[in-house]
Amino acid sequence: MKKINVSVKEKTYPVFIGNSILDLLPNLINDMGLNKNLFVVADENVLELYKEDINDAFAGYSPKIYFHKLKSGESTKSFDHLARIFSSLIEEKFGRDTLLVAIGGGVTGDLAGYAAAGYMRGIQLVHIPTTIISACDSSIGGKTGINFNRLKNIIGAFYQPELVLIDTKFLRSLPVEEINSGVGELVKYAFLTNRNFYNYISQNFEKIYSFDTNVLNKLIYESVLFKGSVVTKDEKESGLRKILNFGHTFAHAFESQANLKLKHGEAVIAGIISALHLSNKTGLLSNQNLEGLIKLPLKVKLPDGFLTKDFNSIYNFMSGDKKNRGGQIRFILLSDIGKIITDIEVTKNDIIYAIEKTHRTIKNSD
Numbered sequence: 001m002k003k004i005n006v007s008v009k010e011k012t013y014p015v016f017i018g019n020s021i022l023d024l025l026p027n028l029i030n031d032m033g034l035n036k037n038l039f040v041v042a043d044e045n046v047l048e049l050y051k052e053d054i055n056d057a058f059a060g061y062s063p064k065i066y067f068h069k070l071k072s073g074e075s076t077k078s079f080d081h082l083a084r085i086f087s088s089l090i091e092e093k094f095g096r097d098t099l100l101v102a103i104g105g106g107v108t109g110d111l112a113g114y115a116a117a118g119y120m121r122g123i124q125l126v127h128i129p130t131t132i133i134s135a136c137d138s139s140i141g142g143k144t145g146i147n148f149n150r151l152k153n154i155i156g157a158f159y160q161p162e163l164v165l166i167d168t169k170f171l172r173s174l175p176v177e178e179i180n181s182g183v184g185e186l187v188k189y190a191f192l193t194n195r196n197f198y199n200y201i202s203q204n205f206e207k208i209y210s211f212d213t214n215v216l217n218k219l220i221y222e223s224v225l226f227k228g229s230v231v232t233k234d235e236k237e238s239g240l241r242k243i244l245n246f247g248h249t250f251a252h253a254f255e256s257q258a259n260l261k262l263k264h265g266e267a268v269i270a271g272i273i274s275a276l277h278l279s280n281k282t283g284l285l286s287n288q289n290l291e292g293l294i295k296l297p298l299k300v301k302l303p304d305g306f307l308t309k310d311f312n313s314i315y316n317f318m319s320g321d322k323k324n325r326g327g328q329i330r331f332i333l334l335s336d337i338g339k340i341i342t343d344i345e346v347t348k349n350d351i352i353y354a355i356e357k358t359h360r361t362i363k364n365s366d
C-alpha cells in the first residue's frame, strides 16, 4: 500500500492506494481519531457488486452505521438527491459527530461531498473512490457539487476529506465505457505532467483494459501525486489549479449539449483533442507536435456518433461555462507535454474550427 499526503491550508490528509485495502478503514478511523458514527453514501451498483466485501469490512463495527443507497448516473448529481441525503441524515438522527463515507464514482463523491459540506455546516468526510476517474482525480482536491439547469457542476463547494482510500480491487468490475472514461482523465495527466508519464501510459495502454493492477496502481499513484501537488499550491483554483481543467472547457460543452448523456471522461478525451487542435490553430503547437501528441487520446475508442454536428450549439454552451470571466471564454492550451498556458482568449471562429476538426479526427480514426 502506498500513501500520499495532500496538504491544503487548513489540513493535511492522507490518500492510501493499494489492492484489497478496504478492510483497513475501521482501524484508520480509529487511529486517526475520526468520528465513529458512519453515514455511508454508496452507489447502488457498487453496493450490489461488493455487498460482501463492504459487509466484511464493517463486520463487528459497533458504533452507528447507516447505508444510504444512491441511484447510479450523472442525473443523481441534483438538488433532489442532495435533499434525500439531508432527509435521511435527519431522519436517522445523525449529528455533528458524523463521518460521511462516500463509496462510488465521481457522482457519489461530488454529491456526497457537497452534502457533507452543507450538513450542519460541515461534517467529516471520507472518499472511497471506485472508478478510475474518481480514484485518479475527483476524490482528490475537495471539489464537490451538483449540476443544475443542464450546467455541469454549476453549484458546489470546496470541501476537503479527512482521508481518501483507493482500493484498486473495485476497478476490476468497471465496464469498458467506464474504463474509457477514466482513461480520459489519465490521458489528461499525461499531457500535464511529463513525457515519461505520456510514454508509460502509451506503452501500457492495453494493460489498463485488462486491469493490470501494477499499471493501474502506478497511473493512479502518479496522477494523485501530481494533482495533490497542484492543489497544495492553489486549493481554490485562483491560478495554477486551472491547468487541471485542460480539455474541460470543450468537454463540459459537449456534455451539456448531449444533455449530460456522454461519459465525462469520454467527453474529456474529445475535449483534449479539441484543445490540441486549438493550440495548433493559435500557433502554440506545431503541426508535427500535434500529429504526435494526438495519437494518445485517439487510442480511446469513442462510441459511434459521439459528437453531434451542431457546432454552434456546443459553442453556446461554452459561453455559459462558470469558468468564464467577464463573458469571455478562456482556454487552457499547450505548446508541448507539461508546457501549459492558461487564460488564452481566442475568436469564435477558432473555437468552431477546433470543434469541427475534433469531429472529423474522431470520425476518421474509426
Ligand SMILES: NC(=O)c1ccc[n+]([C@@H]2O[C@H](COP(=O)([O-])OP(=O)(O)OC[C@H]3O[C@@H](n4cnc5c(N)ncnc54)[C@H](O)[C@@H]3O)[C@@H](O)[C@H]2O)c1
Binding pocket: 043, 044, 045, 046, 049, 072, 073, 074, 077, 104, 105, 106, 107, 108, 110, 130, 131, 132, 133, 134, 137, 138, 139, 140, 141, 142, 143, 144, 152, 153, 170, 171, 172, 173, 174, 175, 178, 181, 264, 265
Ligand atoms: N470533483 C472533481 O474534482 C471532479 C473531477 C473529475 C470528475 N468529476 C465528476 O465525476 C463524475 C464522473 O465520475 P465517474 O466517471 O466516476 O462517474 P459515476 O460516479 O457516475 O460512475 C460511473 C458508473 O460506474 C458505476 N460504477 C462505479 N464504481 C463501479 C465499480 N467499481 N464497478 C462497476 N461499476 C461501477 C456507477 O454505478 C456508474 O454507473 C462527473 O460528474 C464529473 O463531473 C469531478
